[in-house]
Amino acid sequence: MKPRANIILALDVDTLTKARYFVNRLYSKVKIFKVGPHLFTAFGPRIVDIIHKKRAGVFLDLKFHDIPNTVSNAVRQAVKLKVKMLTLHISGGEEMLKSAVKAASEEARKLKVKRPLLVGVTVLTSQKSSPQAILKLAKLGLNCGLDGVVCSVREAVFLRKNIKNKFLIITPGIRADNTVCDDQKRTATASEAIQAGSDFLVVGRPILRAKNPLKAAKKLFK
Ligand code: C5P
16 A cells, blocks of 8 residues: 555654664655754754754654743744754643744744744643543644644544644554564554554654664555
């Protein structure tokens, strides 16, 4: 099946050498690489440059959550780095979210670059929650101007059913089949995620741990 969704590789590695290795091996198949707090704290914008040199996009997954002024300033810096998308915690509240959206739009206009997609995190999978609580947060985020939310495949079905407006869904926990889960509680295959209404599929370990990462990526998204 040809995926209509975009593949995002979670670049969950701890050295620039490894990051470079995966970007170089996979940029022909993967057009977006997710950079989290681990890699970004260690190497900062250098990792962004490595990805951009291969003409791939950066998903800056730092899950901003702070007072509105601090988050807006962080978002402005992310726009300067020309990242394709970034995450914020919706639980940071309306004022924080609206000022982040405003800051992203203003900075992008000023620099004449594309505004990054702003993606909201509802409830962390490590925390207890309910579908209704996730729906409430997703609606709040989207009403404040976010472009989409991160959620599991199961939540994607629920959100698509209950939110009629257009928005993006980013789903982690993608596996070739549902028997290999690592520590993920709710995994899904790429086609299940796409059917559930996901636009971006995040994969890490199934590709990072593979003997042949490119082959593994092709197998996951064939
Ligand atoms: O290795 P794996 O494919 O499980 O990687 C999933 C990636 O998605 C990791 O970078 C993880 O931090 C991220 N993620 C997740 N669950 C969420 C949000 C993000 O697994 N709810």
